[in-house]
Amino acid sequence: MRLCVNIDHVATLRNARGGSIPDPVEAAQIVESAGADGIVCHLREDRRHIKDSDVFKLRKIITTKLDLEMAPIPEIVKIAMKVKPDLVTLVPEKREELTTEGGLNVISMKKYLKKIIRKFHNKGITVSLFIQPVRDQIEAAKEVGTDMIELHTGDYANAPTSRQKRRYLVIINQMAKLAKSFDLIVNAGHGLDYTNIKPIVAMKEIEEVSIGHAIIAKAVFTGLEEAVKEMVRLVKKV
DSSP, rough: OOOEEEHHHHHHHHHHOOOOOOHHHHHHHHHTTTTTEEEEEETTTTTTTSSSHHHHHHHOOOSOOOOEOOSOOOHHHHHHHOOSSSSEEEEOOOOTSOOOSSOOOOOGGGGHHHHHHHHHHHHEEEEEEEEOOOHHHHHHHHHHHOOEEEEHHHHHHSSHHHHEEEEEEHHHHHHHHHHHHHHHHHHSSSOOOTTTTTHHHHHHTEEEEEEOOOHHHHHHEEEEEEEHHHHHHHTTOO
């Protein structure tokens, strides 16, 4: 399994005080050197953490993979076309949310998403859709021509009881298998941490996980390099 690390919260910390530190670009270099397989950043419409200039700088220095999370809106699509990340992950976005809530409603956006995905493919950019682990959404994702999906694991991560967690794990596993049967690459993310990642790692259909907050939070105490290395060990079982 591959590990991609979201560095948004490094930018959040920088923006809380203003200025240029901590630098998310420097963070990306540390993350790569610690063994991660890629860097994730979310260029939000309100620019609350990652800025346009960060994305262009990241594109220049990243040697693994740059995954640009973004809402499928014209302004951000234009920027993505200029940046040319290795992967764009299309997500829903609300101004009032603290972090991305739920998955993209592919069913209600089929026609529009088909058009956007074609644009990215014409530029040689791979596309992923961040969706709930629901059969109808996975079927719609296949229909619009995405290369891969990222299954939203938030319900599992936030479940208050072990029984509920087990139930969500069964759903995630079933939907990962379904997506794989459609020849979609399957990734997963949202709310994953050093404890709840283990059952996800056991699912052979899931090829990659995206983790940010848990790693950056741990880095406050251990340093970023060690925080990433510890998650690499868990994800890759080394």
